[in-house]
Amino acid sequence: MSTSDPSQVAVPSREGVAALPATDSSRRRFLTQGASLAGTLAAASAAATASAQSVPPWMTVPGAPMRGYGTPSKFEAGVKRPFASGYASVSPATGSSRTPHQSLEGTITPNGLHFERHHNGVPDIDPGKHELLIHGMVNRPLVFNLAALSRYPMISRTHFIECAGNSGANARPKPVQGTAGALHGLASTSEWTGIPLALLLNEAGIAPDARWILAEGADSAAMSRSVPLSKAMDDAMVALYQNGERVRPEQGYPMRLLLPGWEGNMNVKWLRRIKVTDGPAHTKDETSKYSDLQPDGKARQFTFELGVKSLITFPSYGHKLDRRGWYELTGIAWSGAGRISKVEVSADGGTNWREAALQGPILSKSFTRFRLPWDWNGESALLQSRATDEKGNVQPTRQAFVSQYVVGMNYHNHYIQTWAIAADGSISNVFA
Numbered sequence: 001m002s003t004s005d006p007s008q009v010a011v012p013s014r015e016g017v018a019a020l021p022a023t024d025s026s027r028r029r030f031l032t033q034g035a036s037l038a039g040t041l042a043a044a045s046a047a048a049t050a051s052a053q054s055v056p057p058w059m060t061v062p063g064a065p066m067r068g069y070g071t072p073s074k075f076e077a078g079v080k081r082p083f084a085s086g087y088a089s090v091s092p093a094t095g096s097s098r099t100p101h102q103s104l105e106g107t108i109t110p111n112g113l114h115f116e117r118h119h120n121g122v123p124d125i126d127p128g129k130h131e132l133l134i135h136g137m138v139n140r141p142l143v144f145n146l147a148a149l150s151r152y153p154m155i156s157r158t159h160f161i162e163c164a165g166n167s168g169a170n171a172r173p174k175p176v177q178g179t180a181g182a183l184h185g186l187a188s189t190s191e192w193t194g195i196p197l198a199l200l201l202n203e204a205g206i207a208p209d210a211r212w213i214l215a216e217g218a219d220s221a222a223m224s225r226s227v228p229l230s231k232a233m234d235d236a237m238v239a240l241y242q243n244g245e246r247v248r249p250e251q252g253y254p255m256r257l258l259l260p261g262w263e264g265n266m267n268v269k270w271l272r273r274i275k276v277t278d279g280p281a282h283t284k285d286e287t288s289k290y291s292d293l294q295p296d297g298k299a300r301q302f303t304f305e306l307g308v309k310s311l312i313t314f315p316s317y318g319h320k321l322d323r324r325g326w327y328e329l330t331g332i333a334w335s336g337a338g339r340i341s342k343v344e345v346s347a348d349g350g351t352n353w354r355e356a357a358l359q360g361p362i363l364s365k366s367f368t369r370f371r372l373p374w375d376w377n378g379e380s381a382l383l384q385s386r387a388t389d390e391k392g393n394v395q396p397t398r399q400a401f402v403s404q405y406v407v408g409m410n411y412h413n414h415y416i417q418t419w420a421i422a423a424d425g426s427i428s429n430v431f432a
């Protein structure tokens, strides 16, 4: 496949791109300069749509009544989490569902579309009977029910959660064809509200030689992970609310551990126990999995912080460009190390790059939306995005990432995704 002229990612005012932080500015520039160059944008001319002025059927009858809890329009029924069970015959509730990034905008994942990863299904927890125990190397063990926890001061923070297995399909020998959500949908962002874990640990009183905690869930997998005490005392949270409402059953109702920027598995759902310890417990969930195998035969014991990453959500697999001309290319970027500082976009497989506009607010360990006007010349192109975070970490190429591990290592994958645009406007996943 031949690559197209790199200048097709160019925007009329190069300076404007870096200087304009907001979507509005990006959109305006796109509309004014894009439209003036390209003639018309997407709107049909008024003459062609005279029917717009006739009375549509929904204006002739009273509308539907109020509802206790709203749902999306029936016309959006196709926007769903694709899901699969890894062990369908023995445990159909063990598996994952994925956020359909290709259909979403902004940075907050709607609660009904937050990805799911369950090791033995969603437990049916009665919140009145659920308890959280803090014990181990503490001065006084404490037990909290939901009512007691709700009396503590709370904070709200917007953070992504990403499974260590996200983008694992890109570790296969040949590119798997799938939507942005099917390939990279084990990552979602919510505004989480809860109690800083440090507050609860301090109340229990931590012994001087304590270094780690063990966190355990109340599901029938009793999933548990070891977490360094330094993280527990830093920005860890016992989350009770997700985007304003109680945490969904799929996300850990009535409470989950939130470890901003660290691999999804450690964010223990249905949290029931925290044991303060002097070392990692080496549970089944942190030894058989998530330990990345290197070419020398040694595995990395732990990879907690997730790498800097980005994903073009439009255009991506499943979309079709129906004509040449101006499009707003957009996507999300995130890093376990902090804020996103830059996202660059290439249309020629990584030879030439243009800086995209970042939409504020740019939050730490959260999705950041990027946008770039793109004039598609109707030829084949290789679209890529490359994120940089505030610590200077740069998203690696496929080659740089895979060379660190044995072939097929499918955890913690954050290499640059390539979408190939064919001359007919169809889009596929390719390795570049």
Ligand SMILES: Nc1nc2c(c(=O)[nH]1)N[C@H]1C(S)=C(S)[C@@H](COP(=O)(O)O)O[C@H]1N2
Binding pocket: 114, 115, 116, 117, 118, 119, 120, 161, 162, 163, 164, 216, 217, 218, 219, 221, 222, 223, 224, 250, 251, 252, 263, 264, 265, 266, 267, 268, 269, 270
């Ligand atoms: N108790 C418990 N906690 C759990 C899991 C689980 O199966 N049981 N899955 C883990 C994994 S592997 C991930 S990636 C995240 C997924 O969180 P989500 O389902 O809310 O997206 O939860 C983690 N916490």
Ligand SMILES: [Mo]
Binding pocket: 117, 162, 163, 164, 165, 264, 265
């Ligand atoms: Mo996970």
